[in-house]
Amino acid sequence: MSINGIDRSQITAMMAQIRAAAAKMEGVQQPVRSAVSPAETPKIDFAEALKASLDQVNNAQSASKKLGEQFALGDDRVSLSDVMISAQKASISFQTTVQVRNKLVSAYHDIMNMQI
Template sequence: MNGIGIDSSRIDAMVAQLRNAATRAAGSVAPPKAAEDVAPSSKVDFSQALRSSLDQVNGAQKKAESLGERFALGDDSVNLSDVMIASQKASIGFQATVQVRNKLVSAYHDIMNMQV
């Protein structure tokens, strides 16, 4: 197996990146606030929250598509792992969006079927 093998240095580098990301994610998670700590005047507009979520999913899909195109064209600055991670993030975001849509449609039907 001369020349055909797994480059262990790249695997070690990827594992180190994953550990760093996990450490950052664990350190950035704040404890949940108690109900009395939340200001009563902080109201969230549902349409703005929905629009923001849709924009984030759209951005993730565009980023994944862009990285895929750059990788396919042979851009050396784009790794396959980056393309796959971006693609999975976009896929998960889209699936969550579809589930939210399904719940909204179901709630709409429930409300329309209520007796007044």
């Protein structure tokens, strides 16, 4: 069945991926299921998922800074390529977080401007 040009199986697969990512953030590996009834769907706390995501971004930035400092101090175990890759990973994760924030703010404004 197609909903606005999107196949229902694609939506179901995307929801399974989102559930798996949320479970991974909580530290619990669950198998990816293609069809989950609403009664079986685990409740995900938005605040905890957001905090876990922000903690991952913070950890990536801290690791990048630490590698940069080690390289600057002349540590032979750290190469320039490691420093640059770490910096790019931190940058991409930060940019992704900013884009998610922008989408959330936009959705909030759309909801607040709805007519009742």
